[in-house]
Amino acid sequence: MSSNAVNDRLDEIKKATLVNGLLNAPASLAIGFGLFARFTEQPESLHPLLGDPTFVNGLFLFGLPLSLFCAFRGFKLAKERNKLMSTPSA
DSSP: OOHHHHHHHHHHHHHHHHHHHHHHHHHHHHHHHHHHHHHSSOGGGTOGGGGOHHHHHHHHHHHHHHHHHHHHHHHHHHHHHHHHHHSOOO
């Protein structure tokens, strides 16, 4: 692979990593709010919806799969980036 192609792909990976991080942010917030609601005595003190068990389960149903997807995608991108950086360019 030529040096330009490698650099272009590294730029694409950098952008995809940024998008991955932006996707992971709401997932992390949802998981955090869900954990807060599960393990505090009065979760509705932060927001009334956190006292609703159905809403809290929805937070987990939204956050956990999205977070796992982002982790899987992040590992794939990091592996490809490391492979490209360790390959000597022609």
